[in-house]
Each structure stands twice: as structure tokens, then as C-alpha cells.
Amino acid sequence: MKDRYDVIIVGAGPAGIFAALELAAAGGLDILLLEKGQGLERRSCPVLTRGIACPPCIPCDLVSGWGGAGAFSDGKLTLSPEVGGRLKDYLGLPALNQLIGQVDDTYRRFGAKDHIFGLGEEVGELQRRASLAELRLLPVPIRHVGTERCREVLAAMRDHLAPRVDISTGVAAAAVRVVGGQLQGLETQDGRVIACRHLILAPGREGTEWLTGEAHRLGLTLHINPVDVGLRVEVPAPVLEELTSSLHEAKLEYYSKTFDDRVRTFCMCPQGEVTMETTGGSDPVITVNGHSYAERKTGSSNFALLVSTTFTEPFREPTAYGKYLARLANILSGGVIVQRLGDLREGRRSTPARLQRALTHPTLGSATPGDLSAVLPYRYLTDLLEMLEAMDRLAPGVASRHTLLYGVEVKFYSSRLELTPTLETQVPNVFAAGDGAGVTRGLIQASASGVVAAREILQRLKVKAGA
Ligand SMILES: Cc1cc2nc3c(=O)[nH]c(=O)nc-3n(C[C@H](O)[C@H](O)[C@H](O)COP(=O)(O)OP(=O)(O)OC[C@H]3O[C@@H](n4cnc5c(N)ncnc54)[C@H](O)[C@@H]3O)c2cc1C
Secondary structure, eight states: OOSEEEEEEOOOHHHHHHHHHHHHHHOOOOOOEEEOOOGGOOOOOOHHHHOOOOOSSSSSSTTTTTGGTTTTTEEEOOOOOSSSOOHHHHHHHHHHHHHHHHHHHHHHHHHHHSSSEOOOOHHHHHHHHHHTTOEHHHHHHEEEOOOHHHHHHHHHHHHHHHTTTTTEEEEEEEEEEEEETTEEEEEEEEEEEEEEEEEOOOOOOGGGGHHHHHHHHHHHOOEEOOOEEEEEEEEEEEHHHHHHHSSSOEEEEEEETTTOOOOEEEEEEOOOEEEEEETTSOOOOOEEEEOOSSSSOOOOEEEEEEEEEOTTTTOOHHHHHHHHHHHHHHHHSSOOEEEEHHHHHHHHOHHHHHHTTSSOOOOOTEEEEOOEEESSSHHHHHHHHHEEEEEEEHHHTTTTTTTTTEEEEOOOOOOOEEETOBBOOOTTTTEEEEEEEEOOOOOOHHHHHHHHHHHHHHHHTOOTOOO
């Protein structure tokens, strides 16, 4: 590591990696990519490898390290400007569409498969049936990379970047140095001070709290994003087969009768596995997530069901609110609670014996059978139960008493930094990209946001992109 760079990038998730790819392609720049987690091959999650309860590890190998949260992700590349972030607000639709195409091409160049889900003729009929069930089905083209292949793609990107960019893993950024409103450089947690002309902050959801803290310290404006709280739902794979075989992931939206809240499906994992993850930096909580592997299939499919609520003033802490709910589940169960839908409706907890009688096989063996009504507020439970009933009309069996619910799933979209259309913060030459900046929520838009910041830097340095 040198003591001065043209550009420092914080975070080696999709946003940081795509920024590095763009900058490196121009040639002739000194670039440092700083990542607090481990290198790709050293990342391993004990919940996945040993089937134990989440310890938890700090940092969590599931969401930290080369590849960021994307490394263990299911690799569903959603090729639509309507999902996975709000870059449309910054770039406009035509520019975002073009950028999504370019980012997708890059994923393919590094090994993503050709097949795209969600383009078949049957999609129109599914949309029609969804509307009869009071659901909106958003048709979204999806390229499914698969969890194992996702790592291969990320390894290929690293091998390409290694001779062109200084990559430093296991080193956390501690503070952005700004003097008199001008960027000076970055301080690392191990006490180094590195000077730079430009900085791209892409710390992901894992780095949300750090970034928010830096924003407060530097006096940057933050906007409140909605809080997304919900459950992971697991059903026998045939229940979702009609949807997943043509769409891979059905993006369904519902507005609840009782509260008029928006409830949506998220991250559908056909024949996949439910997982745990640790998020929240120095004050971590254990939450639920899901994967599906390209080659390793299970008999169950899972998806998240999330309620989006925008609370108003004086509410300012969406992350603290989400963590509070997750912590309730952690206190009661040591991690994640699993409950049969039938037990929840009957007002009783699930027990190991009751769980054994469920037709759905629980793929997260280390979840504790319990009672989710002791965790989620009435509003959320009502919204979620209503949506399950609506989905049952589209995919019979979703609201069966054998359906398994894991809680809680929280998406820390955090606060959103005030950014220009090129994703520059209020400090000149400091850019923020990806999920941590609150502008994206998925692989494609996170990657695209890194490209946006990098292109603006190249423009300022008068270096041609892709030169
Ligand atoms: C299990 C799972 C499955 C998913 N599946 C999908 C999917 O199928 N499709 C999809 O579109 N999205 C999926 N996602 C979401 C997707 O992975 C994220 O949207 C995406 O990775 C965000 O990219 P990012 O670069 O903004 O942040 P991240 O990928 O979170 O990367 C940020 C990186 O910054 C590092 N960092 C944080 N703070 C610091 C610091 N202070 N110093 C140095 N480094 C720091 C972190 O360790 C991390 O490696 C999934 C996520 C998970 C967890």
C-alpha cells in the first residue's frame, strides 16, 4: 500500500469492484481498493459449512470480504431499472437502461450464464392471475448466476484487477479526512493515513452505520429511507414451481387492507436454503436471508416477505428500529425463530415436535422453533398474513399451515446520503455508491452505481473510460 493514490475505493462489493474495473480500464491511475473483510477463498460461513447457529463472527464472512454481500448471494441479476435501487432518480431512465446493459455485459464477460428468466409468453397470464388475487406482478428479466458461480465470476474479476489495482483486504476504513471542506485522504483502522484525490465510499449494508457516523461527523445531509421488516417464508418447492420456472423470482406487491402498507416479495430462492447473517457493525444482530445454488438443489423454496413503512418526523433512525426488532428475535432464540404458519394462526409457539410434522422441510436447521408474534408488532404480522392469503390465490399452498416462517428479515437500506446525479457527496471528490449510500438494493444497480462514480472521476481527470 502506498501513501498516496489518485482514487481510493472503500468496500470490495459489487459497487466497489465495478468502480475499480472502470477506473482500471482507463489505465495509468493509482487506485487502492480497501476491504475490511477477508479475501474470497478465506471467506466461509460456519452456519453454511457446519450447520451451527450464527456465532456471530465480526466481520460476518457472509456479507464482508472480496465480493461483499454479493459473494454468497444467489446471483440473481435483475435487469430492470424498476427494482434494486433508485438510480433512475439520479440518471434518468434511458441512461440507466443503457448502463444496466453495460453492467450485464461485464458480468457475462466474467462468466455469468446466458439464460434470462422472465421473458416467456406465460408471464402475461401470470400477471392476469396475480391481479385477480389483488397482487401486482412486476415482470423482471433475471439472469441467474447462482451462488457457486457468483464466486467464480468475482474471482475472475479479482484476477483481472490484481495487476492493475492495489487490493487490500482485512483493512477497514476508519475516517474520511477533510480539511477546510477539501478531501485530504483516508484514515484506516490500523492507524495509517493515505492521501487521495478522489474517494468512493461503497461500504454496503454492513458499513451503513460507519458511513452514517461519518456523514454526521462531516455534516452531510441524510434522508430517511423506508424501513423494510418481515419474514422469510419457506414452502415445498412445487408450491412455487409455476412462478419460479418461468420467472425465477416473482416480484409481487400487495397493499394491505388493514393498514394500506406496501408488502412485497423479495429474493425468491427456488429449491434453495434459508440462511442466517450477522449485520450491524460493532453492535451486530442476527437476521435471516436466503440462497439458491446453481447445482445444489433442495426440496424447498423460500422468499422474503417485507413490509415497507415510511415513518415520519421525529423518527430518524430506521437502522436502529430494524435492529431493535431483530434483537427481540435474537433474545428469544439466540438467533432466528422458525414457526409453522398454522401455529402462528393458532396463537401457539412451534416446538421441535410440531416442526417435525410440517410438510415443509426446514433448510435452516439451526433456527429455534418459537413464536414470532412475540417479536413482530401487530401491524407487520397483519400485513404479512394478508399478503400470504393473497399469494395463496396465485400459488395454492403458500398460506398452508405447513408453511414455515423465519424471523426476522430486515433490510437496512439505511439513510440515504444527499448525492448529485454523479453520486458525489457534499464534499467535493468524495463519492458514495451502492447499498451503503442508500441508493441501491441489489447487485446490478450497486454495480452500476460504482460505474457512475468512476466515470465522473475519469471525466475530471480527463481520462477516457475504457481506454
Ligand atoms: C445472502 C444474500 C443474497 C443476495 N442475493 C441477491 C441476489 O440474488 N440478487 C441481487 O441483486 N442482490 C442480492 N443480494 C444483495 C446484494 O448482494 C447487494 O445488494 C450488493 O452486494 C450490494 O453491493 P455493495 O457493493 O453496495 O455492498 P456490499 O456487497 O455489501 O459490499 C460492501 C463491502 O464493503 C465492506 N466494508 C464495509 N465497511 C467498510 C469499511 N469501513 N472499510 C472497508 N470495507 C468496508 C464490506 O465488508 C463489504 O465487503 C443478496 C444479499 C445477500 C446478503
